Amino acid sequence: MQISPSILSADFADLAAELDRISNADWAHVDVMDAHFVPNLTLGLPVVESLLRVSPVPLDCHLMIDDPDRWAPAYAEAGAQSVTFHIEAARDPVRLARELRAQGARAAMALKPATPFAPYEQLLPELDMVLVMTVEPGFGGQAFMADQLPKVQQVREAVRRTGGEVWVQVDGEFRPAPSSSAPRPGPTCSSPGPRSTAPTTPPRPSTSCARWPTPARTERAAPQVLPEPICSGRAGAGLCEPGGVRP
Numbered sequence: 001m002q003i004s005p006s007i008l009s010a011d012f013a014d015l016a017a018e019l020d021r022i023s024n025a026d027w028a029h030v031d032v033m034d035a036h037f038v039p040n041l042t043l044g045l046p047v048v049e050s051l052l053r054v055s056p057v058p059l060d061c062h063l064m065i066d067d068p069d070r071w072a073p074a075y076a077e078a079g080a081q082s083v084t085f086h087i088e089a090a091r092d093p094v095r096l097a098r099e100l101r102a103q104g105a106r107a108a109m110a111l112k113p114a115t116p117f118a119p120y121e122q123l124l125p126e127l128d129m130v131l132v133m134t135v136e137p138g139f140g141g142q143a144f145m146a147d148q149l150p151k152v153q154q155v156r157e158a159v160r161r162t163g164g165e166v167w168v169q170v171d172g173e174f175r176p177a178p179s180s181s182a183p184r185p186g187p188t189c190s191s192p193g194p195r196s197t198a199p200t201t202p203p204r205p206s207t208s209c210a211r212w213p214t215p216a217r218t219e220r221a222a223p224q225v226l227p228e229p230i231c232s233g234r235a236g237a238g239l240c241e242p243g244g245v246r247p
């Protein structure tokens with residue numbers, strides 16, 4: 001399991017220092033919002049370029065934007081280690097994912113809560129990660145949508161069936177379990193916290209396309225812990241476990 005704290009709850013006037021505060025996280029989750037795909041505006045490519053210059057951890061860029069086919073490759077080109085586009089906004093997701101990978105980034109597809117996974121299962125060989133939103137994209141601090149957990153399970157089962165090495169990410173309103181709740185089996189984690197594994201270079205999925213070059217992972221690659229979900233949410237509030245996430 002990996003933790004990717006979102007900088008949405010950070011002090012935007014002091015992002016370099018805020019990134020330093022999460023230097024023991026696996027990733028920094030960067031919420032890019034364009035006020036079109038979602039009704040909120042955050043930051044864009046110039047800020048991400050600046051963050052890449054100072055970040056002690058790789059950037060997990062979640063693009064909540066229209067027309068990712070046009071805009072997302074530039075994030076990969078800038079050096080973002082993971083670039084997530086929303087399937088609801090993508091015109092040619094296969095081509096886009098291949099472009100991201102060709103730039104050396106991990107390619108990820110995000111699903112809004114109302115978007116089913118099944119129609120997109122065949123995209124798995126083109127992807128390094130699937131993000132299942134557990135809030136409506138656009139704002140932090142919303143209520144966790146437990147009805148998304150079956151989708152998380154569905155994705156994980158499809159990944160197992162397909163045999164690729166695709167990470168599953170969940171995003172939105174993770175909080176520590178109430179202290180009164182009985183201990184449950186399986187690992188839990190909170191953010192920020194120590195890395196649970198030494199960094200390794202993740203291999204490409206064996207099914208990657210021969211026509212489009214899939215570059216070797218670079219030193220920008222992040223630790224791989226498969227097939228557990230990676231979680232993003234408020235720094236200090238991440239909590240997840242294999243097979244599901246509990247609010």
Ligand SMILES: O=C(CO)[C@@H](O)[C@H](O)COP(=O)(O)O
Nearest residue numbers: 006137138140141173233234
């Ligand atoms: O993408 C988003 C919101 O659109 C998330 O990454 C939020 O930043 C999560 O914040 P919390 O739900 O944990 O407050």
